[in-house]
Structure formats: C-alpha cells, structure tokens
Amino acid sequence: MGFFFETLIGGLMAGMLYSLVALGFVLIFKASGVFNFAQGAMVLFAALAMARLSVWIPECLGIDGRVLGNTLAFVVAGALMFVVAWLVERFVLRHLVNQEGATLLMATLGVAYVLEGVGTSVFGTEVYKIDVGMPKDPVLILEGSFEGGLLINKEDFVAALVAALLVALLALFFQKTSTGRALRAVADDHQAAQSIGIPLGRIWVIVWFVAGLVALVAGIIWGSKLGVQFSLATVALRALPVVILGGLTSVPGAIIGGLIIGVGEKLSEVYLGPYIGGGIEIWFSYQLALVFLLFRPQGLFGEKIIDRV
Amino acid sequence: MNAGGEVVLDLQKVSLSFGGVKALTEISFDVREREIRAIIGPNGAGKSSMLNVINGVYRPQQGEIVLRGQRFTRMTPYKAARAGMSRTFQNIALFRGMSVLDNIMAGRNLRIASNLFQQAIWWGPARREELAHRERVEQIIDFLEIQHVRKTPVGRLPYGLQKRVDLGRALAMEPSILLLDEPMAGMNVEEKQDMCRFILDVNDQLGTTIVLIEHDMGVVMDISDRVVVLDYGRKIGDGIPDDVRANPEVISAYLGATH
Incomplete structure (x- = not known):
C-alpha cells in the first residue's frame, strides 16, 4: 500500500509540471485563439536565461549570496519574458489578426525555432544546473499510518507548493483586478471587448507575458530537478495530451489534466509494465489523448463547440 | 424633443460593399446632440452594416465619419470607444462566462487609470479606484433594475435580462453617443416597454445622444426625434417620424408595394 501511494505522489509531482506547461497553452489559446507551439521553447528559453543569469549576475556585480543572486536573475529573466511577449505581439500576432488557426500555429512554430536558436546561442548549449536552494533530501512521512511510512522527496514537495501558489495568485489576479477582468473579457468575446x-494588442502582450512567467517557474522547477538542456523544449509535446484531456479552454482542466497524465504515466509503468513490457510512461499519455479525441474531443472541461446549422 | 442641438456625428457619402455586393450606397446623414436618431428599414436594408461602419467594425470603401469635428477615414472599435461611443449588439455579445457585475465593470475599462503593476500587487490606489468604479456600476445596476441577478453568470440569464446587461455595459462607459443595435428585437411587449423607458431615461437624464436601429417601425416612431430609412443599402427617407411615415417610398418599401 505504501508503495502505491509513493508512486501516486511521484506521479502527481510530475503531473504538476505538465500542468504548468499546459496552463501556458490554455492562457494563450483562450485570449487569442492561438495554439502556441512555442510554449516548450519558452520554458527552455526561460530556464536557460535563469540558469545563466544566476551565474552571470553575481559574477558581474560581485554579489555574494545565492538568494540575492537568484532573485535578481529571476527578475531579469522575467523582464526578458516580457520582451519576448512584446516582440511576438509586435512582429507576429499583429500581422496575423483574423487568420486561420493553422496559419497562427505555423507562426508559433517559427517563434519556437527563433526562441530555441536565440536562447542557445546567447546562453550556450551545455547542460546547466539551476540551484535555487531546493532541499534535496527525502523525508519519511505518515510512518504511523503505513508500515514503513511514505518516502517523499522534499524538493518535489516544495515544487508542488510553489506551483499551487502560482496558480492561486494567477486566479486572484484574473478574478480581482481590472486587467484580469479585461483578459477574461477578451477570452469570452473579442468583438465585444474591443x-x-x-x-487587443496590449492584452496579448500581457497574456504572453503571463504565459512566459508560468514558463519561467516551470523551467526553474524542472531545471533544478533535472538540469536545463535542449530537450526541455520538447516538454511542449508532453503537455499536448494534457490540454487535449483537460480541454483547451479550461484553466482547471489544464491543472487536473496534468495531474491525471502524471499519475497515469507512473501507475501504468509500475502496474502494467510487468505484463505488457516497460516504457509505457512514454506513450501512455498519447494513448489517453487519443481515446479522448475519439469520445470527448472537447476534453474534460472544455467548451463544447456547437455550430448552428 | 431635443432635435435642435448641434451636429455631433456626421456621415458623408458612406459606401460599403462586400465583394460585389453593395451593402451601403452613398449614405449621408447626421446626428445631433442629445437626440434619439433611429435607423430603420426592412430586413437586409443595411442597418446593421451602417452601425458597424459608425463603430469601426467595417471600414467603408468610400466616405467619411466626422465625429465632433474630427474626421475619421479609418475608424476602429477601439478609437470609437475612446471617442466616447459605446454600443450594444443585435445578437447579444456579452462575456458569457462572467457575472453581470463583471460584465458591467468591464465597461469601465477605459476609465481605469492604475497600471498593471499596481493592480498585480493589489496596491492602495488600484483598490480604491476599483471601489469607486464599483459604486458607479451599482448605480447602473439599480437603474436597470437587475440588482437580483448581480452575481449570476450572464449566460444563465433569460434573453430580456441579457439585453439589459448589454445596455448596462455600454452605459458603464459613460458614452456621449450610444449606439443600439435592435435593442428590442425578440422581446415581448412588456420587455419592449421597459427597454423604451430605459432608453428615454438615459437620453433625458444623462443627455446621451442615441443612435438606434430597429426593424419594427411602431416603437421607433414613438421614441425617436428623427428617423433615417434605408432600403437595399440606399437612403430612401430622412426626417421627423410623421414625415417619414407619410413618405410613399418608405410605405412601399415596408409594404412591398410596386416599385
């Protein structure tokens, strides 16, 4: 029983990272109808910026102390994501207003390549570590309830808290501020919002910036766990099934979808693996997405599109 | 009757076509301060196109819009909003996922001065501003008698109430010119009476100039100061309701008599 729960928790932790990436997708899709293929590249770019800046800034300014160095690096990386958002609106989206969805998708594919190229040429192509001082040691909890207790990675736990906090703050921002209200308005009806x-242009910059910040947080968590490297850009592909499962237009859908995929991957690997062969983790989410596309294409929480004839 | 004010909105020889189809042909008319100006016509006459041109949704191939002396050849909805025009929609275009309150609050958007950063950290001025706007919005809610559904998501409201929220959102902008696209379409008699009362009150109490599109002649003739009649994208009548009613071209357009 203890082992089952450990697997479950491991899955939830992995799923939370998918949720963060999927959240970036959903935010941009809702506000602008753009399926942003560059979300993975944004995670990579943000993580690279964070990894390198947290080294460069203390070196240049002669700052000693990880907290200050990391804080400055975070602020500068955040500012960089704002610049990215502004450039994307100014040079891509603005010229493609009212174009077909496929055109916009191709444009974001282009954005992805530019981000990857610029990111790796400015920040380098090696594997970098982001050290934000996350506790690495595992802890044993609930020793009373289970035999042997549950072994949990403290780092995962902190990461989950940070992700939850980010989502809560975003929800507050969307619900309570006038800009948040404007963002929701644009998501509901472009014409009426105008x-x-x-x-619209300003709203798109803000949405891409928020998606950039989410990418930055996801990148930091991922990078501090597994290191920052080029393959991080493919995380977008892992988040794809999540948005299909949760629904492209639903923020709660992105979060719950991510958790379901994370848990599903780990549980299927552990419990189905022995019967049908290992490596399930890699394709499980796509299979699940396929089933959803067949039977519930709008996802768990997405809006059903009804065309009046 | 307020028809004596100065001209605030002047449309000069506006022509609009979609591909080969002419939606509007050289239409000119003006709107005076504080009047209720109706645009009427049978189905497909180009009424909605006309409103969308004024509002900047469609860009006419020819013609100009002069708004308080300022010429616009390229009007956009955003510019129109900044210039003090607000509108409602024929097929209600509310923010369906949002509450009545949030929908109307969204109408205050242009009047919000605090910046993104102040709002993000929920800083004093941004918060006080929010409260001040909330107060204005509550007045609008009272005026439109929709207090009881304040927190309801608009998607769940009956049609007649949605129309009122649509009007409320437009009023929240405190417009100097209000464009109403078939505000009474699809309503029952009682709802129509209520809507007429709101329109007249807005015009009377706030001094708002109103441009109104209607399909149904009856109501319009009672509340408008002056009426423009369109048919097949052409202007066939313009004047006070009694004159328009007596115009033989208008009668034939509406009754389908021989052309």
Whole structure:
C-alpha cells in the first residue's frame, strides 16, 4: 500500500509540471485563439536565461549570496519574458489578426525555432544546473499510518507548493483586478471587448507575458530537478495530451489534466509494465489523448463547440 | 424633443460593399446632440452594416465619419470607444462566462487609470479606484433594475435580462453617443416597454445622444426625434417620424408595394 501511494505522489509531482506547461497553452489559446507551439521553447528559453543569469549576475556585480543572486536573475529573466511577449505581439500576432488557426500555429512554430536558436546561442548549449536552494533530501512521512511510512522527496514537495501558489495568485489576479477582468473579457468575446475599448494588442502582450512567467517557474522547477538542456523544449509535446484531456479552454482542466497524465504515466509503468513490457510512461499519455479525441474531443472541461446549422 | 442641438456625428457619402455586393450606397446623414436618431428599414436594408461602419467594425470603401469635428477615414472599435461611443449588439455579445457585475465593470475599462503593476500587487490606489468604479456600476445596476441577478453568470440569464446587461455595459462607459443595435428585437411587449423607458431615461437624464436601429417601425416612431430609412443599402427617407411615415417610398418599401 505504501508503495502505491509513493508512486501516486511521484506521479502527481510530475503531473504538476505538465500542468504548468499546459496552463501556458490554455492562457494563450483562450485570449487569442492561438495554439502556441512555442510554449516548450519558452520554458527552455526561460530556464536557460535563469540558469545563466544566476551565474552571470553575481559574477558581474560581485554579489555574494545565492538568494540575492537568484532573485535578481529571476527578475531579469522575467523582464526578458516580457520582451519576448512584446516582440511576438509586435512582429507576429499583429500581422496575423483574423487568420486561420493553422496559419497562427505555423507562426508559433517559427517563434519556437527563433526562441530555441536565440536562447542557445546567447546562453550556450551545455547542460546547466539551476540551484535555487531546493532541499534535496527525502523525508519519511505518515510512518504511523503505513508500515514503513511514505518516502517523499522534499524538493518535489516544495515544487508542488510553489506551483499551487502560482496558480492561486494567477486566479486572484484574473478574478480581482481590472486587467484580469479585461483578459477574461477578451477570452469570452473579442468583438465585444474591443467595443468597450479593450486594446487587443496590449492584452496579448500581457497574456504572453503571463504565459512566459508560468514558463519561467516551470523551467526553474524542472531545471533544478533535472538540469536545463535542449530537450526541455520538447516538454511542449508532453503537455499536448494534457490540454487535449483537460480541454483547451479550461484553466482547471489544464491543472487536473496534468495531474491525471502524471499519475497515469507512473501507475501504468509500475502496474502494467510487468505484463505488457516497460516504457509505457512514454506513450501512455498519447494513448489517453487519443481515446479522448475519439469520445470527448472537447476534453474534460472544455467548451463544447456547437455550430448552428 | 431635443432635435435642435448641434451636429455631433456626421456621415458623408458612406459606401460599403462586400465583394460585389453593395451593402451601403452613398449614405449621408447626421446626428445631433442629445437626440434619439433611429435607423430603420426592412430586413437586409443595411442597418446593421451602417452601425458597424459608425463603430469601426467595417471600414467603408468610400466616405467619411466626422465625429465632433474630427474626421475619421479609418475608424476602429477601439478609437470609437475612446471617442466616447459605446454600443450594444443585435445578437447579444456579452462575456458569457462572467457575472453581470463583471460584465458591467468591464465597461469601465477605459476609465481605469492604475497600471498593471499596481493592480498585480493589489496596491492602495488600484483598490480604491476599483471601489469607486464599483459604486458607479451599482448605480447602473439599480437603474436597470437587475440588482437580483448581480452575481449570476450572464449566460444563465433569460434573453430580456441579457439585453439589459448589454445596455448596462455600454452605459458603464459613460458614452456621449450610444449606439443600439435592435435593442428590442425578440422581446415581448412588456420587455419592449421597459427597454423604451430605459432608453428615454438615459437620453433625458444623462443627455446621451442615441443612435438606434430597429426593424419594427411602431416603437421607433414613438421614441425617436428623427428617423433615417434605408432600403437595399440606399437612403430612401430622412426626417421627423410623421414625415417619414407619410413618405410613399418608405410605405412601399415596408409594404412591398410596386416599385
């Protein structure tokens, strides 16, 4: 029983990272109808920036102390993500207003290559470590309830807390501020939003910036766990089944979808693996997505699109 | 009757076509301060196209819009909103996932001065501003008698109430010119009466200039100061309701008599 729960918790932790990446997808899709293929590249770019800046900034300014160095690196990396958002709106989205979804998708594919190229040429191509001082040692919990207790990685636990906090803050921002309200308005109806004087261009910059910040946090958590390297860009592909499962238009869907995929991967690997061969983790999520596409294409929480004939 | 004010909105020889189809042909008319100006016509006459041109949704191939002396050849919905125009939609275009309150609050968007950063950290000025706007919005909610559904997501409201929220959101902008796209379409008699009362009150109490599109002649003739009649994208009548009613071209357009 203890082992089952450990697997489950491991899956939840992995799933939470998928959730963060999927959240970036959903935010941008809702506000602009763009399926942003560059989300993975944004995670890579943000993580690379964070990894290198947390070394460069203390070196340049002669700062001693990890906390200050990391904070400065975070702020600068965040500012970089704002610049990315601004450039994307100015040079890509603005010229593609009212174009087909496929055109916009191709454009984001281009954005992905530019981000990967610029990111690796500025920040380098090696494997970098992000050290934000996450506790590495595992702890034993609930020793009373289970025989042998549950072995949990403290790092995962902190990461989960950070992710939950980020989602909560975003929810507050969307619900309680006038800009958040404008963002929701644009997500619901572009035309009406424009008629009350909400500038679409500005909203897109903000949405891409928020998605960039989410990518930055996801990148830091991932990088501090597994290191930052080029393969991080493919995390977008892992998050794809998550948005299909959760629904492209639903923020709670992205979060719950991510957790389901994470847990499903780990449990299927451990419990189905012995019968049908290992390596299930790699394709499980795509199979699940396929089933959803067949039977519930709008996802768990997505809006059903009804066309009036 | 307020028809004596100065011209605030002047449309000059506006032509609009979609591909080969002419939606509007050289239409000119003006709107005076504080009047209720109706645009009527049978189905497909180009009424909605006209409103969408004024609002900047469609860009006419020819013609100009002069708004308080300022010429616009390329009007956009955003510019129109900034210039003090707000509108409602024929097929209600509310933010369906949001509550009545949030929908109307969204209408205050242009009047919000605090920046993203202040809002993000929920800083004093941003919060006080939010409360001040909330107060104005509550007045609008009272005025439209929708207090009881304040927190309901608009998607769940009956049609007649959604129309009121649509009007409320437009009013929240405190417009100087209000464009109403078939505000009474699909309503029953009682709802129509309520809507007429709101429109007249807005015009009377706030001094808002109103441009209104209607399909149904009856109601319009009662509340408008002046009426423009369109048919097949052409202007066939313009004047006070009694004159328009007596115009033989208008009668034939509406009754389908021989052309």
